[in-house]
Amino acid sequence: MWRILLALCACCTALPRHTGASPLGPGLSRTQRDVTCDVGVEYRHGDLCCRYCRAGTYVKSHCSRSGGEGQCEECDSGTYTEHDNELAKCLPCTQCRLDQELVKQCTHAEDAKCQCKPGRFCHPDEACEVCKRCTRCKTDEEAVRNCTSTTDTECKKVQSKADAPSDSTVATVASILVVAAVCVIIIALGLYKWRLKRSDSQSDQPDSVKPELQYNFPSEVRGDSDARRLSRQLEEEFPKLVPVKGEESLRACFEYFEDLSMDYYRRFFRSLGLNDNVIKGCDQQQYEDRIHELLNKWVEKEGRDAGLDVLLRALLDLSQRRTAETIRDQALQAGHYRR
Known part of the structure; x- marks a missing residue:
């Protein structure tokens, strides 16, 4: 009997000792496994549940007890966080591109808002990598919806009036009269x-x-x-047009002169009083930029005497009647000028 007891003791001594490894898996204690944080209110940090920092701040240091809030620091200038968060730093504010204008300044709790500048647009359901130029209605069309920062211009054909004679008919009738x-x-x-x-008085x-x-x-x-x-x-x-916003209205119409024929643009600016050296000095620029630059120089030279009527008269003197009519109609439709 005593021999059986000795054999059992020897077997127990040969068994491997417990190493302390957790049956729940390496590196995960029973306490950590049982932690459940309040979704949307807390985040998990180790075996603790820390409360989110408010919008406009970030987590500078985590909490030291569950249910507590760590040290939340306000975002620096030029950065923001829009929601409650566990971020270690704030996000940089959006910078508007050259073809955009700032609509709303960036704050600690809200990003900056940008939109396309007047005369350009970008559909909100598309990736707005660049603002597109607004469509211009043709001379036989009219705008049914003006261009905005998110929608393009909508044009429709102008319904001709059966009773209204054409310009050529009016001119013919006038000549006959x-x-x-x-x-x-x-x-x-x-x-x-x-x-x-x-008569008898013919001799007199x-x-x-x-x-x-x-x-x-x-x-x-x-x-x-x-x-x-x-x-x-x-x-x-071509009645005298009245600018709605003074010189700002005139400069807003510069883009309409981009359609001026290259065969006439030198003669056009010479007729405005710009010398050949000034005109040739802009030859290295793109044609559209060249037109804007020369018109700006003309406005600086003329001062208060500069006006859209002067530019339209110069086009008429060069027999560019169609171009003058198109620019006049665009200025009126866009609301830069009124009769």
């Missing part, structure tokens, strides 16, 4: 001359007066009539 008026005057003067010959009338009445008078009437008609027509089609 002028010719008819001249013919009537010539006929009237011819009858007057014929009656003078039949100097012969030199008759040719003058017959030829010079109709031509003078015709010249004055044409001049007045053309002057009225120009005043109706």
Whole structure:
């Protein structure tokens, strides 16, 4: 019997000793496994549940007991956190690009807000890597929705009025009326001359007066009539425009001159009083930048006398009527000028 007891003691002595390894896995104590933090309110740090730092701050040091809050530090200038967080540092504020303008300043608890500058747009459902230039309606179109920072211009065809005559028809009718008026005057003067010959007082009338009445008078009437008609027509089609915001309105219209033909742009700026050295000095720039630069130099030279009407008259003098009409219509539709 005693031999059996000795054998059992020897077996117990041969068994391996407990090493202290946790059956829950390496590095994880039963306390850590049982930790459950309040979702949305606390975050886990080791075997503790620390409360989130508020928006506008970050975690400078963690809590020392569960349910407590560590040391939260306010974000530095130029950084932010928008929500309760466990971040070790704040996020840098967004910087607006060159084609954007700042809408709302960055604060400790909210990022900066940017949007495309006037004349450009970017759809909100697209990656806005660059702002696109707003579409310009053609001369036979009208804007049904103006361009915004997030939507492009919407244009539609202008419905032509059946009763409204075209410009060419008006010009033809006017020419016919002028010719008819001249013919009537010539006929009237011819009858007057014929009656003078039949009257007894013909001898008292100097012969030199008759040719003058017959030829010079109709031509003078015709010249004055044409001049007045053309002057009225120009005043109706190109009335003096009133800027809504002074010089700012004029500069806002510079982009409309980007469509000016390269064949005319030198003559255009010479007619505005800029010398060839100034014009050639901008030849290395892109064409659009060149137009803006020269228009800015012209405004600086003219000062208060600078105006959109002066630019439109210069285009008319160069027979660029269509370009002048397009720029006039764009300035009115955009609200930079009013009649």
